[in-house]
Amino acid sequence: MGDMLGLTVPFKQVDVFTFNPYKGNPVAVINLLDVEESSVSQEKLQAIATWTNLSETTFLFKPSENSGADYKLRILTPVNELPFAGHPTVGSCQAFIEFTGSAKKSFKQECIAGIVPLTVLEDGSIGFQAIRTSLIDLSDNEVESYQAKAMLGIDLIARPKLLDVGPAWVVLLVKDNKTCYDAEVDYSSLGELSKKFGHCGIILAGQDPSDEHKYEMRAFAPGEGVLEDPVCGSGSVALARYLQDHFNFNKSFHFVISQGGRLNRAGRISVQIEHSSDGAIKYHVSGKARALVSGTIAI
């Protein structure tokens, strides 16, 4: 492991889901499009992702044959590899565009979870369509445990549910955006509960009372070593699917998520719940991404 591959490849660190530089969620993106995937060990990828210390580091590879994808993305946290993650997907697409100079407006990302469709919107935002949105009921014991131990005296306005969107988030809805912003959680208890039940963490959300299209959201995953994630793409998918279930929308619905204020960030995620004419419901998540660091990395 101590050995270098002797390669120096393009590198970017991208700020995702914000209009204000340094106020979004960073992802490190390493361009291995010209490197044989088999020549880079899992150990090497993990060592790099541990070293960057970001919630996610991604590696762009050539797509698998016949996948129809523009690139293959491998997504690693400091401790393991993920099937999918939201802000790394948006940030890595932005990096791919800058690395390759592509003028395309739609892309397909191959990742462990499947093929994720991405679109460049008119304002330059990048959006992806969720490919996994499984809504799962929690047991009474699970619900009571989260309420009693992890949330310090916060009233929920609906029964929490588990959303498996790649990571498996427990979504909890509170009465308004301010309640969400002000909430204090017990990290130790939450971490223990998440591990016990095999969940990634919790998504807390509350609507702006003056605008049904605005939500405050927070994401906590102390069991994964992330006390509070500043801006969370997969969490926004989980929230969207939860709200569809909660409100039973019968037509398309759009909302905007603010996240990260408590961490001195200014995250903005745009979510579209799309009701197609054929009755299918699709979930789209988009936001701005900008590469703030550009250069090379020796691997």
Place this chain on the structure above:
Amino acid sequence: MGDMLGLTVPFKQVDVFTFNPYKGNPVAVINLLDVEESSVSQEKLQAIATWTNLSETTFLFKPSENSGADYKLRILTPVNELPFAGHPTVGSCQAFIEFTGSAKKSFKQECIAGIVPLTVLEDGSIGFQAIRTSLIDLSDNEVESYQAKAMLGIDLIARPKLLDVGPAWVVLLVKDNKTCYDAEVDYSSLGELSKKFGHCGIILAGQDPSDEHKYEMRAFAPGEGVLEDPVCGSGSVALARYLQDHFNFNKSFHFVISQGGRLNRAGRISVQIEHSSDGAIKYHVSGKARALVSGTIAI
């Protein structure tokens, strides 16, 4: 804060205190040597240091007039600015050399704590001389609190002391390197104790029974948001000063620290306790540093 300065400046992320790439402690170094310090707000520096998510991000500025220094270094954690830190000092000197192409073998770093002398050694390692090594006795209450609450059943072989070397570390010596490597600490209790007593965290160390010149070391600072620091330069200064007090060396003594194994790192820090002919005792810390990421950052 949302505004960019419209500047794109040189950037490096340097791996410090290891012979094996990606197995040391990273520091992000931003070259502002050509930028007026007054034109960059504290808020901007802090936003960048929060965003990189590294234990430290540093900013190189022109030195103050008449300081005699080669550069001024400002060192920020994700939450605040530090007077001094060890691995950022070594990594930033390496970055300065690469940024400027300097062939000098000795440098002076201006930082809040003072002027720190640095030397490039024959093997390319970079060393600094500690400018602050205050040994402070702990109260019985402090000692008992640390032993009872933070350390889970680990026997100490000497009374712990507080070492103010910039950060203020409590140094605890255990019987051997293996005991140190295997130790489990209670992060919650330790974090509470550190905050209560106003200490940065604890340095745990144990000698290799087969070689008095080898130590295993670990650094814990949960109160500062760092559960365990992979490789800690200031901690090695603290340990050196503690060992001088403990063994009362009457001549120069050299030892090598291994650190970070539990975190899948391979940190190596070289320490020289120098007894000058005039009776003065100086503490020198050195290690390898290599820039793994090189490029630019938009600020």
